[in-house]
Structure formats: C-alpha cells, structure tokens
Amino acid sequence: MGKMRAARLHEPGKPFQIDEIDIPEPRPQDVLVKVKMCGIIPNMNAIVSGKYWHHLPPMPAVIGLDAAGVVARAPKARLDVREGDRVYVNPFLNCGQCYYCRSHTPMLCSDAALRGYFGFTPRGAKLLEDYPIGGLSEYLTASPQHLVKLPPEVSFEQGARFGYLGTSFAALRRASAGAGSWIAIHGITGTLGVGAVLLAMAMGVTRILGWGRNRNVLTQLRTMAPNRIDTLALGDGGLKEWVRERTDGVGVDVLLDCTGRGGPAAPVAEAVDCLRRGGVMINIGALAEPLALNPTQFMTGALQYRGSNWFTNAEAALMADMVRVGALDLSPLKPRAYPLEQVNQALSDIKERSGGFQNFVVTPE
Ligand SMILES: [Zn+2]
Numbered sequence: 569m570g571k572m573r574a575a576r577l578h579e580p581g582k583p584f585q586i587d588e589i590d591i592p593e594p595r596p597q598d599v600l601v602k603v604k605m606c607g608i609i610p611n612m613n614a615i616v617s618g619k620y621w622h623h624l625p626p627m628p629a630v631i632g633l634d635a636a637g638v639v640a641r642a643p644k645a646r647l648d649v650r651e652g653d654r655v656y657v658n659p660f661l662n663c664g665q666c667y668y669c670r671s672h673t674p675m676l677c678s679d680a681a682l683r684g685y686f687g688f689t690p691r692g693a694k695l696l697e698d699y700p701i702g703g704l705s706e707y708l709t710a711s712p713q714h715l716v717k718l719p720p721e722v723s724f725e726q727g728a729r730f731g732y733l734g735t736s737f738a739a740l741r742r743a744s745a746g747a748g749s750w751i752a753i754h755g756i757t758g759t760l761g762v763g764a765v766l767l768a769m770a771m772g773v774t775r776i777l778g779w780g781r782n783r784n785v786l787t788q789l790r791t792m793a794p795n796r797i798d799t800l801a802l803g804d805g806g807l808k809e810w811v812r813e814r815t816d817g818v819g820v821d822v823l824l825d826c827t828g829r830g831g832p833a834a835p836v837a838e839a840v841d842c843l844r845r846g847g848v849m850i851n852i853g854a855l856a857e858p859l860a861l862n863p864t865q866f867m868t869g870a871l872q873y874r875g876s877n878w879f880t881n882a883e884a885a886l887m888a889d890m891v892r893v894g895a896l897d898l899s900p901l902k903p904r905a906y907p908l909e910q911v912n913q914a915l916s917d918i919k920e921r922s923g924g925f926q927n928f929v930v931t932p933e
Contacts, residue, residue, distance in 0.1 A: 569593060573932065574705035575911045576628040580618025583912045584631065584704070592701050594709040599649055600641040601657055601710055605905070605929040606703030607634035607728035609759050610918050611854060614829050615686060622686035625696040632684040632703030632930075633659050636718065636727030640707065649712045656716040656727040656888070657708065659683035660878050661695040675880060704911055706932045716884040719892040725903035728929045729763070730887065734879035736764035736824070737887055739850045742876050743822040746771050750815050753778035754839045755826035756799060757785040760852055762924030764824055765789055765797065767887075770896035777814055779807065785923035792900065802835060811842040819844035827853030837861065840871070848872040901927040908932045
C-alpha cells in the first residue's frame with residue numbers, strides 16, 4: 569500500500585502534526601474508507617489537551633472522531649458493503665466480549681472507546697489499537713458493523729456531524745420525546761442543543777423551549793418555527809416561571825442538559841424546577857462539577873435523572889433515512905471546511921465560533 573497524510577497528536581496539549589504514514593491495511597473482514605470529511609467540535613480541544621479523564625490513544629495518534637467518506641476497498645465476500653458506498657463511520661468501539669456485550673447491550677460495553685478520540689476506561693486501549701486511525705486522515709479502516717450508509721440526500725458535511733446529532737437523537741428517544749411532548753434544552757445554542765432542536769422538530773415534538781447565552785443563535789432558533797420554538801437568554805429571567813408560562817403552568821416532559829464544557833452547575837440545578845411531575849432530565853452535556861439535586865423533589869415529583877452516551881448504528885441509520893425522506897432538515901447547519909493542513913487553525917477558530925449552526929469540518933483530500 570502507498571502513503572497518506574494524517575493529522576497526528578504527538579503529545580497531549582501540543583498542535584497536531586501533518587505526517588505521512590502508511591495507508592492502513594484492513595483486517596480480513598474490514599473495509600478501507602477514503603475520508604471525505606471529518607467533523608470537529610469545540611470539546612476536541614479539551615480532549616486532546618489530556619487534562620481530563622479521557623484515556624487517549626497511544627501517541628502519536630491519528631485523531632478524528634466523526635468521519636464520512638466512501639468505501640475504497642471491501643472484501644469480495646461482502647454483499648452488504650460495496651466499494652463506492654457513501655458511509656458515516658461510527659467511531660464507537662465495543663469489545664464484543666464483556667458482560668454487557670454478551671448481554672446484547674453493546675452501548676454499555678465496559679471497555680468501550682471512541683476511535684480517534686479516547687477510551688472510556690483504560691481497557692479501551694485494546695480497541696484503539698485495533699482501529700488506530702481517526703478521521704483526520706486520508707484513509708481509515710473499519711469493521712462493516714461500524715458503517716452507516718448515507719443516501720445522496722445526506723452530504724458528507726452533514727455525515728461528519730452525525731456523532732453529535734446522534735447523541736441528541738438517542739437522548740430524545742430515551743426520553744420518549746415525540747408528538748405531544750414539551751421539551752426544554754439547557755444549552756440550546758451549542759452543537760448538541762441546535763442538533764436537538766432540528767431532531768425534535770423532525771420527531772414531531774410539539775413545544776421546544778430552551779435557553780443559552782448567544783442571543784443571535786437564540787433568535788435564529790426561534791425564527792425556524794416561531795410557534796413551536798421559544799428561547800430565553802440566560803439571566804433574563806427565572807427559568808421556572810418562564811417555562812410554566814409556556815406549558816399551561818405544568819412544566820416540560822423532558823429536560824435535556826447540553827451544558828458545554830466549563831459550564832456552571834447552578835443553572836442546571838435551577839432547570840430541574842422546569843420539569844413537570846413525572847418528567848425526565850437527561851444529561852448529554854459536559855457538566856464537570858457536582859450537581860445539587862433535591863431527593864425529596866425527585867421522590868414526590870416522581871422525577872428521573874439519567875445519562876445518555878452516544879447512540880447505536882441503528883439510530884444513525886434512522887437519522888440518515890429521516891434526511892432522505894425530508895423529515896429531518898439539516899440545511900440550517902452551515903459548513904465551514906478546512907483542508908487537513910489547517911486543522912490546528914480550525915481547532916483554534918472553533919473556540920470563537922458563533923454557536924451550533926456552524927458545522928466545522930476538515931477535508932483530508
Ligand atoms: Zn464489551
């Protein structure tokens with residue numbers, strides 16, 4: 569095989585280097601994917617800093633979480649994956665052997681890792697060795713079970729956003745959000761929040777409320793569906809009263825916590841008061857400090873607080889199909905593309921980006 573370019577992290581906290589390395593040889597049942605776009609998100613700066621709990625792959629590491637591309641080589645025996653297929657490569661890796669994988673709950677795998685990113689525990693290292701190439705690279709190898717076929721209606725830029733869209737989608741499904749639901753989104757202006765709004769609209773959610781800090785993005789969100797979406801700038805009023813006014817005095821069925829990294833816990837704790845009795849709060853954000861919850865409030869109100877981590881390939885396929893038929897409109901996401909050589913610039917620019925409608929992608933070609 570020949571050579572390819574890849575952005576590699578040689579030391580946590582240092583800029584990426586563009587290196588020429590061997591094009592990886594797929595394992596017998598795996599495929600080779602030519603990467604068209606790889607999504608990046610603000611949190612990537614924090615992950616590759618090495619300052620947090622994430623277990624980074626061995627250095628130098630080809631980073632890159634969300635890749636979309638074209639199958640360049642597939643084993644002859646495969647009938648379901650063909651060369652030329654447009655695909656999203658789901659970076660979630662599970663071991664297939666632990667208690668959870670054996671119990672058909674791979675999303676709970678105790679050794680899980682996100683390819684090109686980190687392991688959830690030190691035991692994720694083995695999976696990161698099996699699939700060492702992330703999306704900031706011209707090629708990567710993947711097991712067919714990690715591929716999600718993208719119809720022509722899903723652009724590669726949109727496919728490279730599937731990781732964060734899927735995270736919001738799985739959380740909304742976990743909360744049984746749909747027609748008739750009232751939901752509120754804490755951190756509605758960010759990557760997860762904006763994605764959650766687009767998906768909630770596609771899922772038929774009746775009322776979508778949310779708050780954040782970026783007033784321009786709040787306005788943009790309301791403009792998409794003024795009768796369904798309402799937003800509040802954090803600090804402009806009490807959350808509980810504002811939500812009650814918009815839900816017949818009842819409160820929302822679902823509260824989605826999409827707190828960005830470094831966000832404070834106090835407004836999240838305040839947001840609990842926005843739930844109706846029997847409501848569910850789902851955490852997909854990056855709140856890093858302890859959250860003060862009142863157990864009596866959870867007992868008497870029969871409230872739930874739960875986490876949701878990533879999404880299944882089946883859920884990614886559902887999203888692709890929703891785009892294909894026009895149910896999910898991703899056109900409000902505006903791509904901002906960088907060549908591979910400018911990946912460090914992209915990661916710097918994304919710190920100053922103006923909210924979750926911007927879709928930062930790197931094009932390794
Ligand atoms: Zn497992």
